[in-house]
Amino acid sequence: MKQPCAIVAEDEPHLAHSLQQALQQLWPELQIVANVRDGVSAHAQALSHLPDVLFLDIRMPGMNGLEVANALAEDWPDTHALPHIVFVTAYDQYALQAFEAQALDYLVKPVRTERLARTIERLQRAPVAAVSTEQSAHALHTSLHQIERALTTRDVQLPRLQAIQASIGTVLHRVALDDVLFFAAAEKYVRVVTAEREYLIRTPIKTLLQQLDTSQFWQIHRSTVVQSRAIAWANRDANGKMWLRLNQHPEPLGVSRLHTDLFKAM
Template sequence: MKTTALIAEDEALLAANLQAELLRLWPDLEIVASVGDGETATEQALSLQPDILFLDIRMPGMTGLECAEALTEDWPEDGKRFPLIVFVTAYDQYALQAFERSAFDYVLKPVQTERLAKTCARLQERLQDRKPPQAAAASLNTVVDQMRELLAAGQPEPSRRTPAAAPLRVIQASAGNTITMVPIDDILFFEAADKYIRVVTAEREHLIRLSLRELLPQLDPQRFWQIHRGAVVRCEAIETAQRDEAGKLTLTLRGNPSRLVVSRLYAHLFRGM
């Protein structure tokens, strides 16, 4: 069977050049899709389950890192092995130190033939050494650990959270001509919903036009924990964290019937004392 790959690059000329270079260096490689944004890349990767992903770091909407994060969260337990990932980036060597510390490979823009040839050789070697299908779950756990380190380490897209100088104490939620002042202590969780965030309290919920990426730096990270790429929960509101037979964690909350699923990337937050 041919090795399959997916390219996610929003600049059409760069995507075409990368595909042409790959096929010249690796004639047996089959490019199953070439897309221009992170959301489509995530959908196609989950559907096609290629062996390799070439992800541009900066794309419209979801970045390459966020795409990889989403895949580690949503990759089916009974699916193929998690794909090898190569990040395509214009960042300098200092910013790339985080990639050097992980198993993820990278190539710099504009793509140089010599560097891409080394990447192809590494990929071919790693594909030969990959574990049998029954070890896929353990392999994915390793990828999750590396992805978490990459997101927290010094990567170009700032995912590491530091306490805000003055964390938010109130959320101003507007609806029509009314602005509701929601004390931060009343909020159970935030959940991304299209271009809005659901702000959920025990009594009701509000919508604010903001992204989680913009909101997170304004929250106290000791109190508000990200448990999924689209969900942040106030830790004092958590009543239980229940793990099922497959290892999936689900949270129950005090004073609210909602049940929140914890992604693989953030499961390490919940350990018994």
């Protein structure tokens, strides 16, 4: 039988060390393959090692635990089952009801031995899937979205965008939303692509989505949002990956498996 393995992602070194020691005592068969301090490293190491279990701190630099889990739901290879995820958090009991409602496990800081033991029992009893599927990834994504909404302390309604203020070099332009073919995250910026040219803005994709009409602009990947009427066709390649081709633009855009449902009727 394959030895189970895990990754611990916790930005407080003493808490990470304490959790790893407790895991070694309570579950000696579990191999800790990586111990990381930030979300970007957690995402990278998880895709490198493909662990059975992830212990994710909710509040980490770079990407928080929910963002890491969402990214892994998109990027996880179909040949391996999604990992079991245990969130480590300092949230109060009221907020923790969000995790319980979605049947996702959590540990409260500081982690108590008896609570960790119950978590380990659940993990050891959990059924093992052979592969990851679009359905399992979508279910995880939906649960994470519900948790994120529940943990939001206040519902801030951002104004609907009418146009984009974007730059080319040092020149600021006003770009009509109807002219935008797609938005794509690129390191510190977001590309605003029209049929004629490309602009850069600093507004994150997540914030843009709160200000766009989602019947007009569709998120097809965590880093890409497209103008729905600009889509010419969608198809899958030999590996099952879905791609879009837009009118008036040659660049193919990849669709993550979390968003393929948008194109079932196409």
